[in-house]
Amino acid sequence: xxxxxxxxxxxxxxxxxxxxxxxxxxxxxxxxxxxxxxxxxxxxxxxxxxxxxxxxxxxxxxxxxxxxxxxxxxxxxxxxxxxxxxxxxxxxxxxxxxxxxxxxxxxxxxxxxxxxxxxxxxxxxxxxxxxxxxxxxxxxxxxxxxxxxxxxxxxxxxxxxxxxxxxxxxxxxxxxxxxxxxxxxxxxxxxxxxxxxxxxxxxxxxxxxxxxxxxxxxxxxxxxxxxxxxxxxxxxxxxxxxxxxxxxxxxxxxxxxxxxxxxxxxxxxxxxxxxxxxxxxxxxxxxxxxxxxxxxxxxxxxxxxxx
Numbered sequence: 651x652x653x654x655x656x657x658x659x660x661x662x663x664x665x666x667x668x669x670x671x672x673x674x675x676x677x678x679x680x681x682x683x684x685x686x687x688x689x690x691x692x693x694x695x696x697x698x699x700x701x702x703x704x705x706x707x708x709x710x711x712x713x714x715x716x717x718x719x720x721x722x723x724x725x726x727x728x729x730x731x732x733x734x735x736x737x738x739x740x741x742x743x744x745x746x747x748x749x750x751x752x753x754x755x756x757x758x759x760x761x762x763x764x765x766x767x768x769x770x771x772x773x774x775x776x777x778x779x780x781x782x783x784x785x786x787x788x789x790x791x792x793x794x795x796x797x798x799x800x801x802x803x804x805x806x807x808x809x810x811x812x813x814x815x816x817x818x819x820x821x822x823x824x825x826x827x828x829x830x831x832x833x834x835x836x837x838x839x840x841x842x843x844x845x846x847x848x849x850x851x852x853x854x855x856x857x858x859x860x861x862x863x864x865x866x867x868x869x870x871x872x873x874x875x876x877x878x879x880x881x882x883x884x885x886x887x888x889x890x891x892x893x894x895x896x897x898x899x900x901x902x903x904x905x906x907x908x909x910x911x912x913x914x915x916x917x918x919x920x921x922x923x924x925x926x927x928x929x930x931x932x933x934x935x936x937x938x939x940x941x942x943x944x945x946x947x948x949x950x951x952x953x954x955x956x957x
Contacts, residue, residue, distance in 0.1 A: 652727060652728050652729070652732060653727075656722050656727040657722075657736065659721075659722050659727070660703065660704050660707055660722045660723075660728050660733055660736065661699075661700035661701075661703040661704050661740075662703045663700070665699075665703070665917055666696045666699050666700060667921075667946065668917055668918065668920035668921055668924075669692065669696050669699045669791065669920075670692030670695065670696065670940075671920060671921055671925065671928070671940050672791035672792045672794070672795065672814060672920075672924065673688070673691040673692050673694075673695050673791060673792070673794050673795030674688075674692065674795060674924065674928055674936055674940070675792050675795060675807070675810050675814065675924045675927045675928055676791075676792040676793055676794060676795025676796035676797075676804075676807040676810065676811065677691065677795040677796060677798075678795075678927070678928045678931040678932075678933050678936065679792075679795075679796055679806045679807040679809075679810050679927070679931055680795070680796035680798075680799040680803035680804070680806045680807055681799070681803075683796065683798040683799030683800075683803045684751060684752050684756075684798030684799075685798075687750075687751045687752070687798065688751065688795065688798065689751075690747055690750060690751035691747075691748060691751050691752065691794055691795050691797075693747050694744045694745070694747040694748035694751060694756075694760055694794065695744070695748075695763075695791045695794060696744075697740045697741075697743045697747060698740065698741060698744035698760065698763055698764055698767060698791075699791075700736075700740050701736070701737045701738075701739075701741040701764070701767065702737075702767040702768075702770070702771060702787070704734075704736040704737040704740065705733075705734070705737035705767070705768060705772070706771045707722065707723050707728075707733055708723065708730055708733040708734045708737060708771075709771045709772055711723040711724060711730055711733075717829050718829070741764050741767075741768070744764065745757055745760040745761055745764055748760035748794060748797070751798070752794070752797045752798035753798065755797040755798065755799075755800050755801075755804075756794065756797040756798060758797075759790060759793055759804070760794055760797075763787060763790040763791060763794060766783060766786045766787045766790060767787050770783040770784050770787065776826065780822070781822040781823045782819065784818055784819065784822040785815040785816065785818040785819035785822065786815065787818070788815055788818040788920075789812065789814060789815030789818075790811075791814075792807055792810055792811035792814050792815075793807055793808075793811050809854055810854065810927045813847050813854070813927065814920070814923065814924070814927075816843060816846075816847050817843075817847050817893075817916070817919065817920065817923055819843070820843045820844055820897075820916065821840075821913060821916035821919075823836055823839075824836065824837060824840045824897065824900065824909060824912055824916065825909070825913040825916075827900075827904060827906060827909040828906060828909055828913055829906055830906060831904055831905045831906045831909060832900065832904040832906075833904055834900075834901050834902075834904050836904075837897055837898075837900035837901040837904050837909070837912070838901045840897055840900075841894055841897040841900075841901060844893050844897060844916075844919075845890065845894060847889075847923065848886050848887070848889050848890035848893075848894070848923075851882070851889070851923060851926040851927055851930070852882060852883045852886040852887075852926065852930075854927060854930055855878070855879055855882030855883065855886070855926060855927070855929060855930020855931075875932060877934055878929050878930065878932050878933070878934045878937075879929075879930065881925075881926075881929040881934045881937055881938070882925075882926045882927070882929040882930035882937070885922045885923075885925040885926035885929060885941070886922070886923075886926040888922040889919050889922035889923045889926060892915055892918065892919055892922065893915050893916055895915075896911055896912040896914075896916070897912050897915075899911070899912060900912040918944070918948070921941065921943060921944055922941070922944075924937075924940055925937035925938075925940045925941050928940065
């Protein structure tokens with residue numbers, strides 16, 4: 651009999667703690683066009699993320715039977731049909747919630763995101779195309795957060811979406827070596843990309859602070875802006891330290907265990923990256939809330955693997 655723990659394992663539930671920050675990043679870039687309804691968008695993106703995890707296991711069930719027989723489907727804990735049903739139900743639910751939160755634009759972006767998720771899971775995952783498709787899912791997730799502002803809102807979120815997408819591409823490329831080991835050249839290229847993303851996220855925060863000409867009564871005092879910039883820079887450094895150090899270990903020793911550890915650090919690295927981008931847009935309280943989720947995520951990932 652399938653249990654809730656089996657379903658949590660199927661969708662890699664703890665990894666979803668890295669997802670809400672995507673839509674919050676997009677919303678911050680667009681100036682929170684959806685108001686309080688914006689808080690529904692992390693729910694929508696989490697549904698779509700879990701749908702992708704369930705669908706991934708359904709699509710890879712034959713490969714997992716050989717390489718990861720402990721996974722829910724090959725171990726018999728979750729029937730293949732149940733996994734596919736979970737993926738379909740969560741997809742429909744995610745698009746519906748996005749529509750309720752951000753109207754037609756939200757539903758449209760969520761539908762594109764769902765299409766990208768299904769394309770990745772059902773298509774070839776190896777090679778640049780697979781990594782690019784996965785990167786597009788997280789970039790679209792950031793755009794989803796800005797979708798209540800229409801095309802104009804989405805345009806303001808293009809840069810943070812690109813940075814989150816670039817990080818996703820690197821984590822995806824590195825994760826190919828989780829089972830049989832990777833290559834030093836791949837790990838090196840990913841590490842260079844991580845350094846570039848970290849630098850860019852800090853610069854984006856600084857530029858946003860300089861170009862924000864709205865009155866202090868609307869966005870706080872100059873002290874608040876200075877604090878936001880400092881927090882943005884600090885979280886960018888946190889991101890670089892945690893993710894880059896693990897990737898450099900993989901450069902030195904690209905065995906499966908080291909690559910798997912670096913992939914885990916890359917997944918957890920979404921949160922400080924998102925926090926840096928959110929703080930740079932003058933929302934330090936949201937960035938701190940994201941940072942506060944990290945200990946809970948680490949604890950949960952010890953119980954249910956995020957990879």
